[in-house]
Amino acid sequence: MNFNFKKDIKAVVSVIGASDIDKEIEKKTIEIGRLLAINNYAVACGGLSGVMEAICKGVKEKGGITIGIIPFTEKKRANKYIDIVIPCPFSQARNVVVVLAGDICLAIGGKAGTLSEISFAWIYDKPLVALTSVPGWSSSIANQAIDDRRSDMIYGVETPLEVIDDKIKLY
Amino acid sequence: MNFNFKKDIKAVVSVIGASDIDKEIEKKTIEIGRLLAINNYAVACGGLSGVMEAICKGVKEKGGITIGIIPFTEKKRANKYIDIVIPCPFSQARNVVVVLAGDICLAIGGKAGTLSEISFAWIYDKPLVALTSVPGWSSSIANQAIDDRRSDMIYGVETPLEVIDDKIKLY
Amino acid sequence: MNFNFKKDIKAVVSVIGASDIDKEIEKKTIEIGRLLAINNYAVACGGLSGVMEAICKGVKEKGGITIGIIPFTEKKRANKYIDIVIPCPFSQARNVVVVLAGDICLAIGGKAGTLSEISFAWIYDKPLVALTSVPGWSSSIANQAIDDRRSDMIYGVETPLEVIDDKIKLY
């Protein structure tokens, strides 16, 4: 093989969202995964179900790279679309690593765990993109600042295609 | 000495809030610290400045117990009102330990770090009390649910005295 | 109450060792716990069974203070002799916090987990005392240096009383 990550991949996108999602969020998330892979972004996520599984499914359909940071010791507990499994058996503290593994952070819906990740992405100064067309914290908090330490905002986008366009602008 | 924690202490309250605060928040926080100690609650916090220092100042004025979970390896970096220093050099992941050290969680103002702690307290099923009379995440998020996993809310209170009354009701 | 930790307590001793031990190690460990409390040392440990439970039993017999850093989210999983429970649900990474919570580290027997804690105490520059009269890593590694970063050694002691005498010399 001849793997050249730095040449082939533009950036790693940390994708965060809930572990149980409905069909509509799943469909949109898979589509975002496809677009990310086609545009040469790798994806990092929590490696389990819901948004994490849907995004990786989309990425792998297009031959992209997926990194799953799971809160267990056993690698086999990652979803089947994960290429590189990083066991981080630290309960919610694994959320810190999920965020830091990316160069950009994309929120799709999400509950309390996602809200903690949005907070960390803000603190660690990662560009933040949030999908506004699905319910959950990504739409509640889009187009807002979490606090006064940064002069930018969480950038709200409505469609999968916009995610890519805006991310490229941000990064 | 004869230390009997289980007999003397009703519960440990994790107090979360910003590391830089104005005089008004400081004054209210010190007063809450005094009331917690008088009512036999121990306090856990992040062990540094701002709300963390003010709450411990109040607690120690009344001879209470303070636990500081700091994000550094050296114990001496805790504020001077901390009795028991727990170094947790895990960057923002130390927030998980701050929340879990308490039986109840009290938010006073706060920025992105506090928002992550509120999220964790919600996930770990800790009763949550938030001071509404100061700016920051404690007032923005009071009287709301973070997501649908719990049937209760973040309980908003306006005055230091109410904190104690409501906490006793919750716990 | 009137709790004055800084005045009443000379230092915190992190005690490390196996979670399953025989009667002889248990007896010696309880005796060390009593001596530590009588001499105004607080004890930090992993908060579970074996050496962790025996040391705390001894400490509490003499009215001392115990801190238990457990690898679970629920405080109730600490042994019954723990005063202050710090949940640190980070699998083996909690060992870092166990070591850092002390000003000195005392090893009693021990398996692989204890060996990781000895390594960390060495790295974090904690004075290390190891009981040589029981089997396990504390006797295998006593009177040795782990590597060349420090000019001292892991200080081997044979009896509970010697632990106290030597620790006072070290700290």
Add this chain to the structure above:
Amino acid sequence: MNFNFKKDIKAVVSVIGASDIDKEIEKKTIEIGRLLAINNYAVACGGLSGVMEAICKGVKEKGGITIGIIPFTEKKRANKYIDIVIPCPFSQARNVVVVLAGDICLAIGGKAGTLSEISFAWIYDKPLVALTSVPGWSSSIANQAIDDRRSDMIYGVETPLEVIDDKIKLY
């Protein structure tokens, strides 16, 4: 691109060792890196200097894949041969993640940090291979068991080529 990790990669090898090494260890480590890549193993490591840099240099010479789990928040602090950077800003607790990222663990020399990683690999039931022809913990502890929880040993090997042969036997 068309990245198929599960098909292309046999296993991930966590390589552990000191951050400052002499020319002889460096040369052997680079050679092991080349052999691992040629034989379709990916490498995980701590992502910094010394053994971590040498192993990745060898891997990248042959177009292989490297994963670096660094103890900082900023990705740019990884050595230049790392493809996938996982920031794990948890001080020595990052060692847990380094070990768990691999399916097998290979120790080359090493000091106290490496000893903690050997302990964790033992606890997490990873096959352990240790290079005996260089000084440090890998040779001190080779062909021994850390404790009685496993029936196998840390498997000592003398040459880079043996590492590959033995690892294939183990995994």
